[in-house]
Amino acid sequence: MAEIEIQDLYKGFGPNPKRVFPMLKNGKSREEILNETGNTVAINGVSFTIKNKEICVVMGLSGSGKSTLIRCLNRLVEPTKGNILLDGKDIMAMSKDELLDMRRKTMSMVFQHFGLLPHRTVAANVEFGMEVGGMEKPERLKKAFDALKVVGLQGYENSYPHELSGGMKQRVGLARALANDPEILLMDEAFSALDPLIRAQMQDELLEIQAKMHKTIVFITHDLDEALNLGDRIVMLGPDGKIRQIGTPEEILTDPADEYVEAFVKNVDRTKVITASSFMHHYPSITVPREGCSAAVRAMEKNGVSSVLAVDSNRVLKGVVSIDDAVKLRKQKERDICTIIKEDVYTTQRDTSMYDLLGAAMETRYPIAVLDEQGRLVGAVGRATIIAEVNNIIDDEASPTVLSEVQNGDSDQSTEKERVTS
Amino acid sequence: MIVLQFIDIGGWFAALINWLTIHGAFFFDAVTVVVDGLLSGFQSLLITVPALVVIAVFTAAAWATAGKWMALFSIAGFLLIMQMNLWRQTMQTLSLVITSVIFALIIGIPLGIWASKRDSVERIVRPILDFMQTLPAFVYLIPAVLFFRLGPVPGVIATLIFSLPPAVRLTNLGIRQVPTEIREAAVSYGATPKQILIKAELPVALPTILAGVNQTIMLSLSMVVIAGMIGAGGLGNEVLRGITQLRIDLGFESGLAIVILAIYLDRITQALGNSTQKQKK
Known part of the structure; x- marks a missing residue:
């Protein structure tokens, strides 16, 4: 089991983040609070549950607090207020040792720019988490080799990160995350630094791996297509750091909660998302x-x-x-x-x-x-x-017009008429 | 201006030094024993071992780190020093450099690490380093002589103070420049602060730290020459003799020996830095 429940989470950055709560209550906007107190509100009262063994995509533009949110889950960032429950246990109340143990065994993270150690070989990078956790060398080496096989990197164990392409580097990042068989993967814009072809390929491979391994995956992205492709459910964050909508890809597309989400999904090719x-x-x-x-x-x-x-x-x-x-x-x-x-x-x-x-x-x-x-x-x-x-x-305005309609049309279609006659 | 007459900075500083000379004697004696022990150890090693053997070792080290051209240079350079009858003095100078650099690094690298972890430490250390680097080198020599008397030990101490700043600065800089994601990766996989430092930050910062080591060596070489004025011995002494006796030949020869030693130390420590740099993208 690995279910994460996020309850009323806030994160402020600045000289005195606690000052923002009464102001938020009084309905002040993030800009007003920044101007008055110098504090930024990154996460603004977020509550949702990440279900066991699902891919939950947190989607938002830059500044929506999505990277901060994922860092709160393993406490790379300390939330200002709120609770995060992992199978009912409060992560915020964990002792130092419990926290280390959770990071070593339960939760692992994949980073946008890979976060690999340049002085270590591929295998030694994959071993890192198990090494700091005190696992014996032969055992962790075996696990590292197995994980590298899963991501298709056998034969590169002794290469250095600078010898690999971007896609291969992120495979190392993924292998490092999978090596100790954690229940939860945190993926922070994991494929955003890759070029589009490699990116699509990595998305497919992640889905294949997920079909075999059934992890609970929290995936952060700013790319709607990626969110729709990967997510069992999507959490849409607005520019104010609040949740705008939670739902399956189809629910987001067919029934957007507000104009913000609607504007977001407007240009998606729905034929690729709506399923039989x-x-x-x-x-x-x-x-x-x-x-x-x-x-x-x-x-x-x-x-x-x-x-x-x-x-x-x-x-x-x-x-x-x-x-x-x-x-x-x-x-x-x-x-x-x-x-x-x-x-x-x-x-x-x-x-x-x-x-x-x-x-x-x-x-x-x-x-x-x-x-x-x-x-x-x-x-x-x-x-x-x-x-x-x-x-x-199909968007009616953009679809072609029949010639007879164009010629009989009234004045507001004159531009199209000109285009046809010229 | 009458009020300002009471502000006698030079007088206060002299009083402080006097007080320290009397009350810190025990401490300074202890330092003298340690520094002198290490220094004489290096000196007797470098001077008693036959010069040709030492040259062979230096050449091998140059070959291994910086390639065959540097190896050729060290053979030619050190043979020339022998030819100029300055071998003994050069080895004395090298011992002074090695000793002061060892102490500078023992103090400087941990201080740099501490400063990189705490902004408050950095804020205090930085102006002190600025002060140490910009105060004319000769000024160090006066208190050094008062505390440690004449000879090589005050030379080492003055040199160490003069060459310490780059070791601190570049260690601090190197660790602060470790990419956030690398640090986050180490934290997120459950590394303790000590593991983060040893397994992630120091190795990633190593090329920058080695650049600091290189700077420290170069600065200490230049200071060791000045320290010849207080009887530190070595090539500095020869330069001083050249100046006081107006002997152009001696001055030029010992100057040339210093340049050869400087080039040798510089290229080899740079090559060490580059070989670790290669692993970075």
Whole structure:
């Protein structure tokens, strides 16, 4: 178990940070407080829970207090006020030894600019946490080599950090964090210093590692795409150091809490984020071999569609039956429907993005069946649904205008008219 | 201006020194024993071992750290010193430099570490260092003679005071310049303050600290020559003889020996600094 509960957390920087609380209570803004007292409010009354084994992304622009927030979790920064509970135990009340022990065993951190020791080899860097914790050399060396294998750096154990590329350096940082198998990873803009290609690659690898190791990960970023890609849940921090919204990537996109979040998510390519589970719908199906052609034809008539999906008694998908085949079979007075079940139907999972479904949807005559992990039918995505959804999210103002509309249009469309005629 | 007549800074300073000479005699005697012991140890080692053996060792050290050109230079340079009949004096000077540098580092590096950890210490130490560096070197010699009498020991003490500041300053600077993330990484993985210092900060700051060591050596070499005026011996003594007797040949020869020694010490300590620098990006 590793669940972190953050309760009403504040952090102020400056000569006397405690002075800010009465002023915050009176509704003064951060700027007013800075001008009057010289204190900056970095974290402004933040409460949320990081659930066990989830990737919780804390997202905000610079100055939103996100880096300060993550540093409060292992007390690199002492909060001015508030509590942080790790599985119910207050981190703020820990003794020096308890704190060292937590840093050595429970929580490890990955830094934006890697934070590697330049005078140590890759392996010695990965060993660092275990070394200061007093682990014997052979044991920690073995753990370091294992961790380097996980991040794909075997063979570089004796290199020095300056001999590695940025992406490889951060793999060392990640290996160092994983080496002692802590329950919690704190990742402070871990991929922000990498170039976009390497960054996407590292994100995918982090997700792969997470699928195998199931850590509780707190990931700080200023990049919305990264947040949407990695986060099970996203905590949006506003420029005032307060939480604006907490939710899954889809909730943030489809239901932004206020204008700030809305402005943030406006330019995201939603087809890449909205997944099948949110726009799939019920699709008529028949259970084979119990139901025959008559049931199939009736189901299609009733729903006004030209095919049904066939499932067995456990709702495991068997294939698709088209109206033509069903009618033909009924005329021939054949009874065994299994002969006309076709298997050329596309299937997908609930978490596939709309973007990835577009190609298949344009190509196939049948709906795309959405299956769960056991291969059972949970819904379907039709071609019409996808086109409708894509239309929903397209920004109307930017979409092209039909020529006839342009020519008949009134004066406020004149700029577009000029563009067309010239 | 009448009021100002009461402010007799020079008189007060003289009174302080007199008081210390009388009441601190025990302390100064103890210092004399320690410094003199170390100094005579180095001197007898460097002078009793045959000169050619010493030159071979110096050359090997130059080869290992700074490469073959520096090795060639040390053979040629030290043979020239032998040829000029200044070997004994050069080794005396080198012993003075080594002794005062050892003491300067023993005092300077911990002081630099302390100053890097506490702003209040830095605020107090900095003006004292400024004072030590800018006060004309000859001024040190007077109290040094009063406390330790004439001879090599006051020479070492005056040299140590003169050459201490860069060791303190650059240790302080080097540790303060350790990137925040490296320090944070060490803390976040559960290092204690002592482990942070030894395993992260000092190694990362090492090139800067070695630059300070290099500066300390160079300053102490220049001061050791001046210390010849109070009977510290060595090349400084020869330079002084050259001046007082207006002997251009002796003055030039001993000056040349100092330059050779300076180049040798400078290049080798710089090469040491560079080899640790290579590990940094």
